[in-house]
Amino acid sequence: xxxxxxxxNSSVETNxxxxxxxxxxxxxxxxxxxxxxxxxxxxxxxxxxxQDINTDRLQGEVMDLIHGVPFVEPVEIKAGTVADVGQNADxxxxxxxxxxxxxxxxxxxxxxxxxxxxxxxxxxVKYCPNATLLIVSNPVDIMTYVTLKLSGFPAARVIGxxxxxxxxxxxxxxxxxxxxxxxxxxAYIIGEHGDSEVPxxxxxxxxxxxxxxxxxxxxxDNAALQEIFERVKNAGYEILKLKxxxxxxxxxxxxxxxxxxxxxxxxxxxxSSLVNDFYGIHDVCLSLPSVVNEKGVIKMVNLTLxxxxxxxxxxxxxxxxxxxxxLAL
Ligand code: NAD
Numbered sequence: 623x624x625x626x627x628x629x630x631n632s633s634v635e636t637n638x639x640x641x642x643x644x645x646x647x648x649x650x651x652x653x654x655x656x657x658x659x660x661x662x663x664x665x666x667x668x669x670x671x672x673q674d675i676n677t678d679r680l681q682g683e684v685m686d687l688i689h690g691v692p693f694v695e696p697v698e699i700k701a702g703t704v705a706d707v708g709q710n711a712d713x714x715x716x717x718x719x720x721x722x723x724x725x726x727x728x729x730x731x732x733x734x735x736x737x738x739x740x741x742x743x744x745x746x747v748k749y750c751p752n753a754t755l756l757i758v759s760n761p762v763d764i765m766t767y768v769t770l771k772l773s774g775f776p777a778a779r780v781i782g783x784x785x786x787x788x789x790x791x792x793x794x795x796x797x798x799x800x801x802x803x804x805x806x807x808x809a810y811i812i813g814e815h816g817d818s819e820v821p822x823x824x825x826x827x828x829x830x831x832x833x834x835x836x837x838x839x840x841x842x843d844n845a846a847l848q849e850i851f852e853r854v855k856n857a858g859y860e861i862l863k864l865k866x867x868x869x870x871x872x873x874x875x876x877x878x879x880x881x882x883x884x885x886x887x888x889x890x891x892x893x894s895s896l897v898n899d900f901y902g903i904h905d906v907c908l909s910l911p912s913v914v915n916e917k918g919v920i921k922m923v924n925l926t927l928x929x930x931x932x933x934x935x936x937x938x939x940x941x942x943x944x945x946x947x948x949l950a951l
Contacts, residue, residue, distance in 0.1 A: 642668040643884055646708040646750070648742060649718030650674035650683050653758055656873025657715060658699075662687060665695040666880050671708040672701055674718070704749045711750045713880060716769070718742065719759040724863050728761040728816045729945065735759050736768055736949060743772040754883055754918050757782045757894075758876055762815045763942050764949075766894045767907040771951045778918035781883075782894030784909030785811040787875040788819055789892045791854045799842065799850060800828065810892050811854065812909050812925070813938030819909075820934040821851045822927065879914060886916040895919040901932050903939040906946070 645667040647654050651674070658672060674680040684701040691697060700707050704714065719735040722728060739759075746755065755775060757766045766782030773780060788811035790804070797804035808827050813820040826833040833847075834840045840847065853860075861868045882889040892909040900910065900922070911923040927935060 644669040644671075644708075644711045645713045645715065645880070646671045646673060646704055646711045646753075647715045647717060648673045648704070648746075649716060649759065650676075650680050651717065651721065652867040652869045653721075653872055654715075654717040655683055656869035657717060657758070657876045658683075658687060658873075660870075660873040660877040661880060662690070662697055662699065663694050664877055664881065665697070666877060666884060667697055667713075669698045669700070671703075671711070672699070673703045673708065677701070704745050709749045711753050713756060713883060714746050714750050714753045715756045715758060715876060715880070716742065716746075716765075717758040717876075719765075721867060722760065722858075722862060724859075728858075729764070731760050732764055732945060732949075735761075735765055736951075739765060739768050739772060743769060747773050747775070754779045754781065756876065756879060756883075758872065760815070761945075763894045763907045763909070764945055767896070767942075767946055768949065768951060770896060770907065776918075777896035778920060780895070781879065781914070781919055782907060782909070783815070783872065783876055783879060784894030785813070785815050785819055785892040786879060786909075787872050788815060788854055788857075790871065790875060791857050792821060792851070795850045795853055796826065796833075799846070802828065810911055810925075812892060812911070813935050814908055814942055815894065817855065818934075818938035818941050819855060820931060820938055821854070822925065822931055823847070824928045824931060825925065882914040883916060883918065888913055888915045888920075890914075890923065893919060895922075897922070897939070901927065901936060903936065906939045906942050908935075908939055908942055 647658055650672045672684055680701045687699050702708055719738050720731050755769055757769050759765045762782040770780040792809045792811050793804040793807040796809055797807045810822045811819050890911050891914050893912055894907050894909045897906055897908055898904050912919045913921045
């Protein structure tokens with residue numbers, strides 16, 4: 623095509639191998655597309671493949687994104703699967719599955735999403751054996767554990783988006799309360815991404831100044847702080863009720879994890895991954911502040927929790943463990 627426009631350079635070497643960053647997003651629904659758009663405008667990948675069983679919608683979404691490529695850094699965006707154009711991806715991000723309906727908890731989705739993952743994961747393992755797997759589908763801690771078991775991949779390379787979004791919501795609401803920028807608030811939500819998640823109040827700090835003093839009192843009203851956490855925990859439900867799904871913030875949260883992996887950033891993020899020997903917690907995927915780079919989750923912070931936080935975390939782990947135990951994988 624266009625032979626008259628170009629003169630091929632006969633001295634081009636064929637063994638030059640530039641490493642292209644290749645990603646696959648499985649599930650091109652509201653969350654998958656928010657991830658794709660965010661990753662496209664933040665130059666995460668050289669090649670981005672979107673996979674979905676709803677192929678008509680997928681074609682439309684991909685066309686829509688491709689028409690935006692002239693406005694961003696070059697990226698090749700394709701509709702396909704891990705078995706064809708997605709082979710040997712560096713990262714496979716899974717957002718496929720049933721989403722919550724108003725009134726449903728994240729845990730209500732387990733059975734439907736486990737069945738979907740049983741179909742998806744074997745191909746991911748076969749065609750992308752060296753990929754890092756990033757799970758976003760809910761209930762995300764359960765789906766991360768399920769993926770770990772179904773894939774047989776090393777635990778470092780099976781990561782859930784966990785409470786990265788919840789921690790961002792926590793920082794945002796605290797920042798609003800204090801009239802500062804959320805980047806300057808250090809605060810973590812750990813445990814399950816869901817109803818049993820745990821706010822680590824004892825470690826919330828601004829410029830190294832803890833929110834609570836050693837005696838456990840704060841300048842801010844305790845009831846107001848508790849209300850902030852309730853709003854964080856219920857934010858997903860609230861948005862679902864208002865607009866039917868959540869998308870932008872989870873797209874950005876997922877992109878942050880992707881950047882940490884692809885660029886080897888050693889960032890501390892509250893991703894979900896396999897936890898063993900932490901306050902007696904064993905063999906459960908849940909979120910703790912963890913160091914994330916190109917090798918995946920390489921270590922976790924040995925967070926010192928007060929008694930109440932320890933109990934809450936152990937309770938959260940127990941809820942997840944009880945569900946794992948009911949799954950026939
Ligand atoms: P959605 O219904 O809009 O999209 C789901 C997509 O998955 C659909 O396009 C569907 O066709 C596709 N799909 C289903 N089975 C598939 C298969 N076997 N292969 C490929 N694609 C398949 O839902 P959504 O709002 O995008 O939510 C997706 C998931 O993300 C849900 O589980 C939701 O609860 C979860 N979520 C997680 C977080 C988080 O913080 N981890 C936040 C928001 C939503």
